[in-house]
Amino acid sequence: MTLDTLRIGSQVEAMAHSLAQRQREAGERIRRALTTLSATHWQVLLSKETRSKFTGLAAAPLEALDVRRPAPSLGEEYTVVAVDGSHIEIDRHRPVACYLMNMGGARLRYGPKAEASLTSEPRLYFESEDLFISPASGDPVRGGEPLEGLVFHARRSQKEIEHLARGLSEAEPSSFTLGLVDGSLILWGLSGRGVEDYVREALLGKGYLQALRAVERLGEERPLAVAGYTSFPRSTEVVSALRLALCPWEATNCDRCAHHPPTEGRRCMDAAGVLDRELFQSFLAPGQRSALFANRSRVVTECYGDQEVYFFYLRGEAEVARVEVPRWVAEGGWLDMVQGVLLEQCRLGQGYPVALSEAHEQAVVTGADRELFWRIVDQALTARDIWGDGSQKSRSKRTRWV
C-alpha cells in the first residue's frame, strides 16, 4: 500500500498552523536575545561559564559578542579545494559485508590562470579492518566495534578530511587556498559515553585530527586555511551562552534550578527556542560575520587538543551559515580571507559555495547507482560460486507479489 496522502494533508495543515503561531512568538524572544547580545560583556560571560553547571552547550566567546566584521576585499587570485563524500552502507541483509565510499572533489582556481579539476573516487571496503575497529591489544572474541551508524559516519568524515588534505597538498601553492568540507569539523557522534576510547582514538586521534594536523603543517609552508561550512545551521550554542548570561544566579546550576517551578518564570527562558542563525539573521548585515566563539562540546574539549574548533556565523545574501575553523586558522589571521572567499563562493554558487556544490555533484550516489552497485557485486559473487540468497526479508522486498 502506498502512502495515504489524503490523510496526511490535514496533518500537514495543522503543523503549518502551529509553526506560524510559534514563529510569531519567536519574534519577541529574538528581540530579547539581541538585547542580551549587546548588553553582555564577553569576559564576564566567559568567567560565568567556567563557574556554572549549565545543561546546554554554551559557546565560549573569544571577543565582544556584538562584533560585526564587514566583508573584506578579496584578491583576484585564490584557490578553493572542496570535498564531499557519499556512500553505500553495509546492508546486513546481503550475503556479503562491504560498503562503498565515493569521494567527490572540486579544486577551483581563480584569477588569470583559472582552471578547475572535478574528481570522483569510489572505493570499496570489505576487509575486516574496514568493517570493524579493533582495540590495539586485539580482542578476538569481540572483534571490535562494527562500522555502523554514528561510527560509520565518523569514518566517512575521516575519509573526507583525509581526501581534503591530499587535495590541498596538490593545489598550486603560491596563492591563498581554502579547504572546505560540508558541515561541521566536530565529530559529534563520538561525544557520547557509549563510544569506547579506542574507537575515538582510531577515528579521531589517528584519523581525523591527524589529517587536520597534516593540513596545519602544510599551512606553515603556504597561505592556507580550512573550514567547515554549515548551511541552515540548527545550533543554539550562542543563544545558550546568552541564556546563561540572563540567568540571575551568580553561578548557574540548572540542576538546582529545576526544583524551582514555574518554568516560564525563569529568566533564561526569555531567549529559549531561538536558533543562532535566527539571532544573527537579525543582527548581521549581508556580508558581515559575527564574533568568534570556541566550541565547548565534550568531544572537542577532551579530544581535539591543538585542533580546537572555533566558529562564527556568516550572513550571505541568501542565508546565515555557520563556519567552523581549527584554532590555528584564527590565530594565523586567515579569518578575513575565509570570510571573503566564502562570500564570493556563495555569490558564484547562487547562495551556496560553488566548490562544495560541485564536490557534492561529483560524490552523489543515486538510487540507480546503488542498484547497479549491488547488481555488480551479485554478479561477481555468482560467477565465483560464492553466493547465498541473503536474508529472506531482502528477497521479499526485491520480489513483490500479491
Added chain:
Amino acid sequence: MGGRLSEESQQADALGLRPMERIGEVIAATTVEIQGESYQLHNPPPLGSLVKTGGIYGVVHYAATESLDPGRPAIARGGEEREEADIFLHHPQLASLFRTTFRALAVGHSIDGKIYHFLPPRPAHVHSFVYLCSSEEVAAFTGSLDFLSLLLSASVPVAREELVAACLRQAATAQPSASAFLLQAGRELATRLGEDWASLSSILKRLRE
C-alpha cells in the same frame, strides 16, 4: 593529441593542406551513424566535414554543446560580467560540466586502402578515435561522388540541401581545382535529383555563396 600529430600539423600547414587531426572519440554507433564526443568544448568538426574512425568515413550532420548532466541545465551567468570570456574565467568548473558532441552519417569505408562509397559491414567501435580527414584523404574519398546518394536519402535533423551543400563546400577546398569539382558535383546532383528542381537550385545557390 600527441606531439607527432602536432608535428604533422605543422608540416601540413606549411604545404597549405589540412592534416589528419584527432578530434574526439565514438560514444555510440549504428550501421548508419557515428556519434562522437569532441575533445575540446565548442569545437566539433564543421558541418559537412569528412571524419574517419576505424576505417569508416562519415559526414558530419549535427553537433551540440550541452550540460553533461541532463538534470543540471545551464543558467545565464553573465549579467555582471563585461566580456563573455569572463564567465568561464570566473566559473572555471564550467568547462568540465559541458560537452560537445557530434553526429556523422556513415558514407563509406576503406578496406586495405581501398575506398568503398557504401555503408560499412559493421558499425564503428565505441571509444574509437575520430579523426578529421586530411585534405589528401578528403580528395581521395570525394574522387567519386557516389556517396551523395546516401546523403540525399538520409533522415537527418538538418535540411538535406544544407548538408549536401556544406559537404561539397568542405570537399572543394581539398581539391586541386575547387571550381572544376563543384561543376562536376552540380552535374552529379542534377542527375540524382531528377525533377526535384527546388532542391537542386537550393543546393546550387548555397554552393555559389
